[in-house]
Amino acid sequence: MRYGHTEGHTDVCFDDTGSCIVTCGSDGDVRIWENLDDDDPKSINVGEKAFSCALKLVIVNKQCDVIVICSDFMIKVVEVTDNSKQKTFRGHDAPVLSLSFDPKDVYLTCTTSWLLLQKCNDVINAKSICRLAWQPGSGKLLAVPVDKVVELFRRETWDSQFKLSDASITQPLNVVVWSPCGQFLAAGSVDGNIVVWNVETQQCIERMKHEKKYSICGLAWHPKYKQIAYTDTEGNLGLLENIGDVEKPNDKVASAVAKDYNDLFDGDDDDYLNGDGIEPPSSPKSGDNEDDADDLMQPPGHVRRAVIDDDDDNSLDIGLIKASSALLEKEDDGDDQTGGFSALPPSSTQQPFYDGPMPTPRQKPFQPGSTPVHLMHRFMVWNSVGIVRCYSDEQDNAIDVEFHDASVHHATHLPNSLSHTMADLSTEAILLACESTEELASKLHCIHFGSWDANKEWTVDMPKDEEIEAICLGQGWAACATTALLVRVFTVGGVQKEIFSLPGPVVSMAGHGEQLMVVYHRGTGFDGDQCLGVQLMELGMKKRQVLHGDPLPLTRKSYLVWVGFSAEGSPCYVDSEGIVRMLNRGLGNAWVPVCNTREHCKGKYDHYWVVGIHENPQQLRCIPCKGARFPPTLPRPAVAVLPFKLPYCQVATEKGEMEEQYWRSVLFHGHMDYLSKNGYEFDENAKNQAVKEQQELLMKLFALSCKLEREFRCVELADLMTHGVVNLAIKYASRSRRLNLAQRLSELAVQKASQLAAAQEDEEEEEDFRKHSGAGHSSSATNWGQLPGRRVQQDQEVEDAEETDACEEEDETPEVHKEKEPNHFSKGVTSAEVITPKPALVAPSGRGRVNPFKVSSSKKDPVVPSANVLDNMTKYSKKTSLSGSRAVNKQNAPVIKPLTPKPKTKQASAASFFQPRTPATNPGEKTVEEREEKAGNESQEAKVTAQENTENRRPKTGFQMWLEENRANILTDNPDLNEAEVIKEGMSRFRMLTSEERMVWTEQARGGKVSDSAEDKKRKRPVSEEDEVKKSQEQKSEDTNVSKKSKPLDPPTNNRLSAFAFKQS
């Protein structure tokens, strides 16, 4: 058996002389094979695309000049000699399932959907294809497979003569075919059984089973020999020889089942598996060619009465076509046939048959990103570096190397005199390998174009009887796995390095950086499963084995089709079911399915051929292949990008979606931890963004759970958050009057803080730290993040404070709260613009204690700031997702700028209260640093002007400038205040200013930056408003716009008003 066509419907027949086999498949090709071993069948593309799915069968009539092709509702007749002449018969109103030429060339019979079967609109839906057949020679009988029996009809009267059936047939029959002598009838069933009857005796003389149980859809007898060629729906072509040594047709049991049964089924029948086109058997001469070709048999005697129903469902007359599909009424079933058959001991016809789990043939070794070796034009490798193609026609045997990035190396054309079959490509070298021939040993050939000396190539011969089965390239090394179960490692310059044994025959291997991944057979799989193991080693400075031959999880009944690394270095692989899995180093090196490419396929037989995986940005690069597993070299295939999606439950819901996003983000940024652990460089920025994105998602999930009153779930979520964000969550909880939750969260926060503190006991540098927390933490949680340190010591106080808070909160109208809740997220964006001074922070620090619950109630305008905090997050996330890094930079700036000075004010005033704690945010710290860099410009400028504020050598902040101007006012109002109290009072006044005014101050403090950032703001606003509109209903946004506009008039009242409007809407 061998691969003949792509999956889908196929058909087969011999030509009259038996010299060649003709097959056709759903790919629209007709192939003419000399014999089964013919590696180079003549292909004729009959159908264009329209045909490809509908091409149903080819029948060559006696004169061999007409080929009939039915596509769906039409029958086309093509004259072989002249392609241009096509006749079309229309008129069927059900799909044509099957047709057949009458031996006398008078009738062309066709079946349409049977009433017996389900009527259906498409051939694909039909359970059985009902391939009918005329008795050759006399043409007296027409055999039609009807469900599980074969009915025989008499010519012209269309009476049912008798039926043939067999106990082994459990599924509907697809195909029937007469032997050329007309004596035997073979039938193939949907579940892969082939049964041969002697028509005269109505006895079953042969049974066999398709190993993979694929549906048999084409059968053909050899005109001279006792061979049956068959095709299945997976596109394989097979040959069955020595059909029941039937010299004596009356032999009850033809025991000689195809002798080469084993040979036939030795190979596996999927294109990938038997990529190199195995199939030993079947030289046509071997058949015991008796001469029964001529002894036509008479139709059997007993005539069964049948009712022919010529209604439109079954049959149609078109010109010379007499459709003869008959509807059978039930009463006539052949009891005697069944009787006759039961006389046969059914078991005796079958070989002793093992019915347990069957071992799966082991999949052959392959190079990731290559197409099967037997193709004349094939990809030897297609990876993220480039493409290696191999041409092996008569005139040319060459290898073409092409690089995606022309700056790596120019495209190369190499002669392939050694007939290399394996290749790998990296940015340093091309690695090729060939199998051994009689004279030559198996060779590894490396073209090291990255070399700076003149010798760019080296070759290594394998020892005798050792064949290279898989090769790969890493950074600075090459490796090959051989039949001796060895893995040999070389440097890219050709020095032999490590060598080690594999526990089993290699399947494939891949390299990246200093990592080497080898997949091999751990054992024998059963029932279609492969049993693979994987080793992952690091060949760098410290050599170690990460995966010690762990089992490689594959989808059931699938095999490996691609293995490699993501561009960032995470091991990945793809199985034949299209599931992409990636190693999750954060989960004890477990494999996580990250994408199902089949979900994206349009057709059943479409596939995606993976060529590369990128984690940042998350891209699965692959080539869509229509009706095939791999692409042809021409026309040049185009790469498509698929998104990743973890198979989480209920991703249609908001919760599921966010959960999926969160874990995907965690998974796809796991490589950063790995890289940093191994001392590689990586993009800090990207990492911070990832952390931020994850925390945002958690916060959204938290809010969602809050809304759904799932407080326990909230705590669970908070457990995943970083410390800073937990504080935000506390704030959110307290704001939405979930005091129990807030309390639990605060316990959690304390716990986290102490963990953190313990973790970084030795990191003292408080000065530094303060600077960080001051500079940065941008809009969000971080101001809160500073507090927890103190919270530890104040834990007791929290509780009593909470009571007061509770009371205070009672004061607020409850319905306002209720309404406000859902708005936090949906609407937040509207007020995101307003940079409020985080009143909560300042006041408590003045008092020297912090109470997170205090915040909402003690401040006059609780809503805006909180919404603000959250919104900055949401907005941020949105934008980042919308447009890349640039957008982030753009809108980061304005958010940060006004904030930078603020913490300083706090520090100025509250410096005395701050213990050298290292309180918050270990994770946040990096964010801070980076933030500060960004804010660097302005802070540097500001530093120039900084003088008085020597306590912590900080530039003057907006608040300080404001304070200088307004100190007199404060003092006149409250003459008896001391310095600290003045500052405190000043702060509370400063906070009462609108954000715009404060901006002005902060800008002044920064000096000269005003116009710039104002512009930024202007730019930014339209965007945020757009978002807004998208997010909330128009009306809402109008409300808020109005409120925004009116704000400058009377800051405090307006704030309150707007907040109210905000809540109301």
Place this chain on the structure above:
Amino acid sequence: MEPAEVEFLAEKELVTIVPNFSLDRIHLIGGDLGPFNPGLPVEVPVWLAINLKQRQKCRLIPPEWMDVGKLEEIRDQERKEDTFTPMPSPYYMELTKLLLNYASDNIPRADEIRTLVKDTWDTRMAKLRLSADSFVRQQEAHAKLDNLTLLEINTTGTFLTQALDHMYKLRNNLQPGESSHSQDF
């Protein structure tokens, strides 16, 4: 408007290319382009595609409609119908010309495509002339033609309007001429 201007407009159409270089997003007045990853298809305006192609910095992926089968269908349809059929792209002619001139090595069966598009174009131009002819003959006041592309309008637009002007003048002159004659008498 001149054909060159029409071509200029057509160059704003997006096509897909596969770059062989790596470049971050570039920010232009007309919008951001990129990022360019080697081997990964990206959409760029035709002018950039041609520029990159000329410098051998990319491979062009022809637009979906630039395919012999589809164009044959379009041509046949165009021939069958009396009215103008919708074209696959409002700049089909310009794009065909530009892409085939500069990137014919990336377009399979380029010559056939050129012929097919030319055939379609000729059919349409014939229709256009025919309708202009009948418009003038029947002395209609207005006519409406759907599915014309800019370049097609351009080929006859100036000429037709001027011709109509002239005819109008001629016709007007004919009658006043008579009346003036009578005045003379």
